[in-house]
Amino acid sequence: MVRVVKPEENYKLPLTKPVVGVAGKTGLWRTMRPVVDNEKCTRCYQCEIYCPVNVIRVEPELGVTIDYEYCKGCGICEDVCPRSAIVMVPEPGE
Numbered sequence: 001m002v003r004v005v006k007p008e009e010n011y012k013l014p015l016t017k018p019v020v021g022v023a024g025k026t027g028l029w030r031t032m033r034p035v036v037d038n039e040k041c042t043r044c045y046q047c048e049i050y051c052p053v054n055v056i057r058v059e060p061e062l063g064v065t066i067d068y069e070y071c072k073g074c075g076i077c078e079d080v081c082p083r084s085a086i087v088m089v090p091e092p093g094e
């Protein structure tokens with residue numbers, strides 16, 4: 001039988017946690033940055049569930065926060081957001 005996991009139980013899943021690796025913090029790799037419009041966000045949790053490095057938190061009151069030290073800019077959160085509330089923008093050049 002398949003058990004449906006509620007968003008508030010998400011933290012109990014065996015997800016990897018971001019840690020400093022041999023190449024440093026994964027945010028250093030990023031060339032594109034996800035920017036969230038919390039006015040458009042409906043707190044559906046899709047971005048939090050699908051982020052492969054588990055750096056997104058969705059809070060009902062606060063909206064979406066992203067740990068940019070570890071976000072590597074893959075753009076999956078932008079792809080899965082049903083409200084187009086996340087947009088990838090270029091990081092500032094050197």
Ligand code: SF4
Nearest residue numbers: 051071072074075077
């Ligand atoms: S760009 Fe990728 S790593 Fe960064 S928050 Fe979105 S899904 Fe996660």
Ligand code: SF4
Nearest residue numbers: 041042044045047081
């Ligand atoms: S996927 Fe989009 S609408 Fe859903 S919680 Fe994330 S930012 Fe908000």
